[in-house]
Amino acid sequence: MNNDDVLGVAMAAYWQGDPADVSVNAITQMAGISKPSLYREFGSEDGLKLAVLDRYAEQVLSDMFVILHGGKGLRETLDALIDFASDDPRMDTGCLFYKMRAGKHRLGPLTRARVDEIDAAGQAAYAAFLQSCLDAGDGIGGLPVAAGARYLGEQIALAITQRASGEDKARIREMLTLALSVFTRP
Amino acid sequence: MNNDDVLGVAMAAYWQGDPADVSVNAITQMAGISKPSLYREFGSEDGLKLAVLDRYAEQVLSDMFVILHGGKGLRETLDALIDFASDDPRMDTGCLFYKMRAGKHRLGPLTRARVDEIDAAGQAAYAAFLQSCLDAGDGIGGLPVAAGARYLGEQIALAITQRASGEDKARIREMLTLALSVFTRP
DNA sequence: ACAATTAAATACCAGTCGGTAACAAAAATG
DNA sequence: CATTTTTGTTACCGACTGGTATTTAATTGT
Numbered sequence: 320m321n322n323d324d325v326l327g328v329a330m331a332a333y334w335q336g337d338p339a340d341v342s343v344n345a346i347t348q349m350a351g352i353s354k355p356s357l358y359r360e361f362g363s364e365d366g367l368k369l370a371v372l373d374r375y376a377e378q379v380l381s382d383m384f385v386i387l388h389g390g391k392g393l394r395e396t397l398d399a400l401i402d403f404a405s406d407d408p409r410m411d412t413g414c415l416f417y418k419m420r421a422g423k424h425r426l427g428p429l430t431r432a433r434v435d436e437i438d439a440a441g442q443a444a445y446a447a448f449l450q451s452c453l454d455a456g457d458g459i460g461g462l463p464v465a466a467g468a469r470y471l472g473e474q475i476a477l478a479i480t481q482r483a484s485g486e487d488k489a490r491i492r493e494m495l496t497l498a499l500s501v502f503t504r505p
Numbered sequence: 506m507n508n509d510d511v512l513g514v515a516m517a518a519y520w521q522g523d524p525a526d527v528s529v530n531a532i533t534q535m536a537g538i539s540k541p542s543l544y545r546e547f548g549s550e551d552g553l554k555l556a557v558l559d560r561y562a563e564q565v566l567s568d569m570f571v572i573l574h575g576g577k578g579l580r581e582t583l584d585a586l587i588d589f590a591s592d593d594p595r596m597d598t599g600c601l602f603y604k605m606r607a608g609k610h611r612l613g614p615l616t617r618a619r620v621d622e623i624d625a626a627g628q629a630a631y632a633a634f635l636q637s638c639l640d641a642g643d644g645i646g647g648l649p650v651a652a653g654a655r656y657l658g659e660q661i662a663l664a665i666t667q668r669a670s671g672e673d674k675a676r677i678r679e680m681l682t683l684a685l686s687v688f689t690r691p
Numbered sequence: 692a693c694a695a696t697t698a699a700a701t702a703c704c705a706g707t708c709g710g711t712a713a714c715a716a717a718a719a720t721g
Numbered sequence: 722c723a724t725t726t727t728t729g730t731t732a733c734c735g736a737c738t739g740g741t742a743t744t745t746a747a748t749t750g751t
Contacts, residue, residue: 343740352699353699494652501683501684528709529709540711541711544711550710
């Protein structure tokens, strides 16, 4: 059981439940390693969560950035975001990043700082996407880019968070589609 | 320091922070009473939280039901909801009910059941409001009542939750107004 | 083969959690 | 006044938390 395997186990555990409800003891047990081994590798619980978050960003969140930077048009990109948020099986138990962001006050300083970084990067990506739509001549419902980016980000987060609470996929899609319809209004 | 005072202290503590992060020890300390006194009165942490939630529903949530059952028109009622969610000073630290609902898995069975009850009552109130708008001849953006009620409830919850994380009031109002504009679309 | 070094595990630390048993003061009841 | 019953307190319980000091096992260098 090498370090990457441990990271995988920890990510699965944090992702499946609530990061704040999974103890280091539980992780060492699931990974079949001793506690000092884990602490030697990651330094602290904060260090472990940071490593997990980085791995998650690179393995999962990257897909969302790919959608946003795909250079497709407004409708096509929004549809891809809706598909991802309401149907991707990886989001069945929610998004680890959003879970961490929702419980930010329970995180250590390292992980919290990284959450803020990723959040800012997300905002920037949403804004860049909307700006590119404007540049391409697509209207975005007459909204300012910054406000639209915040709105878009929060609606996606809301939809994925509802996935974690077992809400029906079709209903989530319905609500998200409705929320994002403000961008494609005549 | 009588029982109602203790309930007030507990409600303030739970409301201010996260209900899951406030221990019974902390509450007894803040209220200046001993732990067995609190347990004799409320039975368990679950019982205390249930009592707090009931008090909160009667003191705060009732105002939202009053708005919904006020018999006013669509636009006026939505505006009142937007005002409440984005400007009412009592929502500066968020809504205790939504905080409990978000951390439902951390609640005891009594409180969790009550959260579900209140949630269902909220859904019903939103649906009744939208139905009354339809009956009065107001269109609600061509949405089915049930879907609209879910959407409306979640958008209000999102807005108030953002209040708790210190988001700017004006931006929250902007986003909520945008989200609810789907109801008043021509 | 033996010594030095590294890796991993056992066992422990102080602190907090929700919850209670045992006990002291006070108030109601005979 | 004496007795019971309620009210409140101190001190404790076992279980868990994040984090480590210490010891044992495996590996390496010579």
